[in-house]
Amino acid sequence: MTMKKLELVFIPTPAIGHFVSSVEFAKRLLLRDDRFSASFLVKAAAPHSVSVFLRPEVLGVKFIESHKFCVKDSIINQVLLPEPVSVVGLVVDTFTISMIDVATELGFPSYLFNTSGYLNPIPSNVLPSLLFDKDGGGYLCFLNLVRRFKETKAIINNSFEELESHAVKTLSELEDYINNKPIFTVGPLLDVLHGRQTQSSLRSAIRSNMRKL
Template identity: 35%
Template structure:
């Protein structure tokens, strides 16, 4: 049986590149998997290399790794950019799913993988009855620090305001960060089931 994942990266070039590289790795490692990357209109397309990169992606689309570009019909604010494109994302997913039904040995939609800044797309996954996974495009150190600080807050380890440590030289031990060497990790976390 074949499976399809749909990726929705946040519409900035750094997030798009990370998502594309992850998609490439996944399809290289699993022959039964195909991936469609839905590319929202980028928030800042200020150089020719970005447009050339997207054009090159579309030109290399195939049955295992496909790029679906959503055109920009209107400019929106940064805060509402992803939300305003949800209807277009739904139409793109529906088009992909409808396209599967016409193929012999068609893949089954296995889930939607959304960028950490595209959580409003979770509703699209829910509408299609598939799991939604969160893809964290930043480095693992930033994630480790954020999770550790949240844990300290949840456990009420520190009773402090923002200004209590303003001119402090206090150290914060973050056990998940290594002193010597680098840690690399990819975290996909199912968020809607």
Template identity: 35%
Template sequence: MKKAKLVFIPAPGFSHLVSTFEFAKRLCDRDRRFSVTFLIMNSLLDPPAVSFIESQQQQQQQIIKLIHLPQPQQPPPDHLKPYPEIYKFTHRENYKPLVKHLLSNMMLSTRAASNSVPQIAGLVLDFFTAPMVDVGHELGLPSYLFSTSNLALLDLTLYFLTHPTHVKESNPELTLPSFVNSVPASVLPAPVFSKEDGFVVTLKLAQKFMDMKGIIVNTFQELESYALLSFLDTKIPPVYPVGPVIGLSSSTEMVDSAQNEKIMKWLDHQPDSSVVFLCFGSMVKFGATQLREIGIGLESSGYRFLWAMGGDSIHHDEDILQEGLLDRTAEKGKICRWAPQVEVLAHKAIGGFVSHCGWNSILKSLWCGVPIVTWPIHAEQKLNAFKMVRELGLAVEMRSKEVNGDDLVMMADEIKEAISRVMDSDSEVRKRVQEMALKCKKAVMDGGSSHGYFARLIEDIIANI
């Protein structure tokens, strides 16, 4: 029986690492011929990513191994401020000689070994590590892109290959093949508006996507059926929607067991579908004005709430909330630093989710059948929110307001109204989300769409050895 080793080179961000590790575990569980080696770019890891890698190191199994790459030469520090995207791109590029040397040694050792030693069948790259496809070509190894986001972001990135013109926020709407509706320029990721920085990097990444042998996407056919059809009969590499790829245990989240237990016990005492859950990811830190508006909006909505504030400590944030808020809402509200997202969303007490619209969070909410209020903040989150609200009708929209001529703030009245809409037990959004939850689970079961695409992907990879 042929055995195959895949070498994963993930992006160093926490959200990218979580879904990439989950995909690797599922691949190895699905087919015992596979083993995986991760090459970790230590110098680029953010604090949550460091914690996650340490936890994975402790859980490491024989079929999944981690190799920590040494520090490469760093780009000139004076490039960081004017060109942050090019700086990060160059930093990742500087890992290429290290990766090539390591892969060359791995290939020599496997060729010299017996037939029972797994042969390297290819590289699995991330959106941001796609340029490593060049190393694969030099060594005769096929590369696969694993997109931790959706088909919409993939389509947008590839769009610029045929429309290599700098985009401005004031531009008219874009016509993207994967969208039914025209897409406002205002919902595009901020880097594409930077002509000499982010836009340059986006074009370079798109070019590398086209050099892949296949593109694996963390989505499923039933969710993005229109988008998937738009990729057929094109020169784009074969697309494999194998999602939802989400970790279903708290081991993938930044929560200590004692905090976890307190949160779940509190939820156990709440009525069914009575609690709105607020969580904004690992990178968001709100200012005092926004925190107060959230607090006022939650209290005036009248609904029970669980608010995961994030950050290192919630004590300072509690101090700047509206005076007396915590006392007045003590029986119906709970504020914490972090919460185990999947476990919370799966709890019968949860009726709605106010989210930053990271793709991992969206997939978790759909899996659990919980409707979302969209609060996109950075990266491709605005595009995700647009897709969920306008394209799919699976979320409730909120709109921010300009304050002091500059800062965008989500006002208390808007928060109150959106929470009331998402918590409506008879809303169309809730019905659609619950229907999608069933499709979500069916997709990964034997005979489901993602299960089938996974099988085709495995056949393609095994054919490489």
């Protein structure tokens, strides 16, 4: 009898920084425990039209949200049906966090993977201007994304505590914000030797919308 693999479905933002960190995290996990397997769902197309009322960053988030049905269909038909696997969770990042709604519908837990680490205290004037843009929607968009962090089962961060101890400690103390969920540091996850191969993999994954590890 074939033993079912414990499948994690990664839904990273289709940008090289998010994709590389997510792939390295999956590779490290699979090397540590061969009971797991991983699938990646990556949306290829860009929005067909750009609203003059929304910043590009906000439009990108809305575009990702509009593909919940496609993601659900892909998980059912391309992950669950072809092979004897047991999906144990969806791994999302900040910009794909709306996909936790898909996880809830399918009865899977969801995990947040912060691909670029936390931020220790920095002056507000070095933050991206869109975080202060209340008229263009940037401020509210990011606020709503962060508010959903507490709906995930755990927060996984591409960093290590010695590097960002203040940020890890502060987040751990925000009990009302994270609902006492566990916080894991698994970094640094880098692909310094195979950068070109990873970019090629990203292009291939985007063309096919899914890449199996």
